């Protein structure tokens with residue numbers, strides 16, 4: 257990207273900031289991505305490389321995760337012994353992606369170390385195809401097939417020479433390296449056990465036939481983490497479509513927390529175009545760090561949940577684990593194979609450990625005033641047996657409606673233990689007057705009386721991580737004084753469900 261382009265981008269970004277304050281992030285992403293992808297697409301001034309693909313196989317040592325001390329050379333069986341290859345142990349082959357620098361990136365030794373930390377006797381082989389990956393993106397993408405074939409020949413040779421079951425082979429490919437792994441898997445004589453695709457590259461692979469990209473046919477089990485499927489100009493850095501047996505989209509597969517593009521704006525001013533690459537790389541590379549996290553934090557593995565769409569997940573509609581609807585993110589994923597692709601979602605923290613706790617809240621709003629006219633800001637505080645998580649924002653995807661149960665997703669970074677109490681707080685927004693708010697809130701929690709029964713507003717909660725289901729009732733239903741904060745505790749006594757989502761409590765059962 258030339259300095260001129262950067263300046264244009266910067267001006268465009270500032271204009272965007274002035275005109276659309278709220279969608280700055282989106283505008284920014286489009287500008288950055290557009291420019292970034294343009295440089296990927298423009299290959300006219302680069303020669304088509306025709307030299308044979310070269311892959312080298314470096315068996316790294318746990319004590320030197322950053323150094324290439326010993327190469328295994330195909331057709332030289334002595335190199336296996338020389339590198340102390342353990343043929344009865346698991347073998348990981350880590351395959352890097354496209355590179356500008358022609359060097360391994362800093363994640364490589366981190367991933368190697370994490371693999372050794374988890375599987376001490378494993379063979380961690382780094383597949384070095386830097387010489388081809390250093391080309392212009394389009395050329396590097398074309399070379400993935402040839403490199404994949406070479407990796408396949410290596411796998412065939414090592415299987416025969418070391419008499420190794422291929423179930424022990426796990427290919428881990430990042431970006432373009434994921435497709436290298438796919439070609440390696442499809443060209444190997446026998447199927448390898450597993451391929452993990454870490455944000456497989458999108459440009460030149462999206463929408464292509466399964467034979468021309470990583471696909472579920474390439475290994476007994478193929479799992480994918482999608483972290484940067486942000487589309488622009490019909491292209492996305494990471495592939496958007498599901499291409500494995502299990503495809504997990506952390507944070508919807510885009511806008512990873514901690515990879516703030518707003519911060520990138522400030523960095524552009526200070527550091528120039530490197531900040532652009534940083535912002536793109538942060539999201540793309542997040543897939544690797546999520547995988548490393550899953551290797552290191554065995555106790556705190558994150559869960560992902562099957563869902564029809566990211567939007568439905570954000571509404572809290574998909575936190576069930578029934579019939580393998582949920583799975584573990586990363587290394588310990590359950591190898592569930594279905595005829596159709598399985599898309600799963602999860603939220604994460606901004607840094608390691610990435611795990612969060614997901615809660616589904618189902619709330620039935622009942623009110624005498626028309627609440628769909630307002631856009632309140634709702635915050636919830638959760639009080640558990642271990643800890644509390646206060647002032648969590650309840651994101652409203654739609655307008656509130658009455659006489660209908662609405663579902664929300666709430667996430668907390670803390671493990672609060674068992675939920676015992678929660679408070680619900682409405683904040684006034686500009687467009688809504690305080691008197692209306694109080695009227696609304698008071699009618700909201702006091703409910704309509706209907707014969708002998710009192711309609712009580714309750715909140716049904718499902719904790720994703722424990723799968724525990726709970727029902728919470730207003731703590732003090734007899735207190736009529738309007739308040740912006742309402743406390744709920746676990747419902748007690750003789751409650752029963754009537755009709756759809758409305759719970760009625762007999763007055764005598766209340767304290």
Ligand SMILES: *[C@@H]1O[C@H](CO)[C@@H](O)[C@H](O)[C@H]1NC(C)=O
Nearest residue numbers: 342343344345346376377378
């Ligand atoms: C090779 O791996 C096996 C199984 O993981 C392990 O039991 C054995 O100790 C390893 N051998 C060496 C020399 O490390």
Ligand SMILES: *[C@@H]1O[C@H](CO)[C@@H](O)[C@H](O)[C@H]1NC(C)=O
Nearest residue numbers: 625626627628629630655658
């Ligand atoms: C509530 O307000 C919305 C928006 O002003 C309006 O479209 C809707 O018809 C109203 N509903 C009732 C029951 O008054």
